[in-house]
Amino acid sequence: MKDDNVVVVIEGKEWKRSDLEMLIRAMRDTSIPQQFYGDKRGFLQVFARMVSLANEAEKQGLDKVDPHKWRLMYNRDLYLAQIYLAAKQNTIQVLPDEQKAYYEAHRADYSKAKVKVIYLAFNDTPMASADPKAKKPKTSAEAQKLANQVIQLARGGTDFGQLVQKYSDDADSKAKNGEFPVIQPGDNSLPTQIKSAVFALKPGQVSDAVRQTGGFWIFRLEEFVTSSFDEVRDDIYLTIQKERFQQWMDGKQKSLDVQFKDDKYLDYKSPIE
Incomplete structure (x- = not known):
C-alpha cells in the first residue's frame, strides 16, 4: 500500500x-x-x-493552572531527558581493538562452569499429612547430616551420578543424572553463595553443602569453559558502552548547577501548607 x-x-x-x-x-x-x-x-x-x-x-486554559501545569512540565521534561539519554548512549562507539582488549583483561568473567548437583530438601515446619504412608520430609539438621555423608562419599570416589540417583530431591537435575545449567560469574539469577562455592572448585572437586531456603545444594565441577571472543563480542560492546555512558552521567551529575538555599525547608519531612 x-x-x-x-x-x-x-x-x-x-x-x-x-x-x-x-x-x-x-x-x-x-x-x-x-x-x-x-x-x-x-x-x-x-x-x-x-x-x-x-x-x-x-x-x-487547564494546561496553565495548578496542578496540571506542573505535571505537564514534569512529564515533558522527564520524557525529553529519557530520549536525550537514549540518543547520547547510542553515540558512544567502541572500537574492535577496545573490545578485544577488554576480553583479554576479563577472560574470567566469560568462563562458564559445567556442574552436576545433588539437592537435599528439608522442611522444619511440615504440615500434617492425611496419608499415613506419606514420606516424612527431612529436617534441616537431618538434611545437613545427610549432606555431609554424601559429600564424604563423593570425595571418596563414589560415582557422583549414582549419588544423584540415590539421594537428590531435585527431579529436573536428577532426570539428567545431576546436570545443572551452566553457571557464569555474572549470572545475577543465582545466589552469591552458590557462585562462590562453584568457582572456588577445580574440575572434579565437590563443594561443601550450600544452604539455601528449603534445601542444601552439593556441586561437582565438571569443567570450566571460556566463551570465545566472537561469542561475547556484542556483550562486550554493550558493557563498555554502558561503562562509558555511566562515566558521562557521573560527570554530568557533578557539573550540575544546583544551589541549595533554604535548608530549613529542605530538611523538613512533611508538606508545608
Whole structure:
C-alpha cells in the first residue's frame, strides 16, 4: 500500500497513512499498536475523542493552572531527558581493538562452569499429612547430616551420578543424572553463595553443602569453559558502552548547577501548607 492517502480528518486535521503509521511506531512499547491494528476505526474513534477533549482543555486554559501545569512540565521534561539519554548512549562507539582488549583483561568473567548437583530438601515446619504412608520430609539438621555423608562419599570416589540417583530431591537435575545449567560469574539469577562455592572448585572437586531456603545444594565441577571472543563480542560492546555512558552521567551529575538555599525547608519531612 504505497499511496499516502488521507485516512481520517479529526477536528479539522488531516491524518494520512504515513502520519498514523509514524504515530503507532512511536508507541510501539505500549499496547497502542495492538489496539490500532486490531480495530483501526475503533481506535481512531477513541483517539478522536481524546484529541477533542485535549483541545477543549487547552481552550479553557487547564494546561496553565495548578496542578496540571506542573505535571505537564514534569512529564515533558522527564520524557525529553529519557530520549536525550537514549540518543547520547547510542553515540558512544567502541572500537574492535577496545573490545578485544577488554576480553583479554576479563577472560574470567566469560568462563562458564559445567556442574552436576545433588539437592537435599528439608522442611522444619511440615504440615500434617492425611496419608499415613506419606514420606516424612527431612529436617534441616537431618538434611545437613545427610549432606555431609554424601559429600564424604563423593570425595571418596563414589560415582557422583549414582549419588544423584540415590539421594537428590531435585527431579529436573536428577532426570539428567545431576546436570545443572551452566553457571557464569555474572549470572545475577543465582545466589552469591552458590557462585562462590562453584568457582572456588577445580574440575572434579565437590563443594561443601550450600544452604539455601528449603534445601542444601552439593556441586561437582565438571569443567570450566571460556566463551570465545566472537561469542561475547556484542556483550562486550554493550558493557563498555554502558561503562562509558555511566562515566558521562557521573560527570554530568557533578557539573550540575544546583544551589541549595533554604535548608530549613529542605530538611523538613512533611508538606508545608
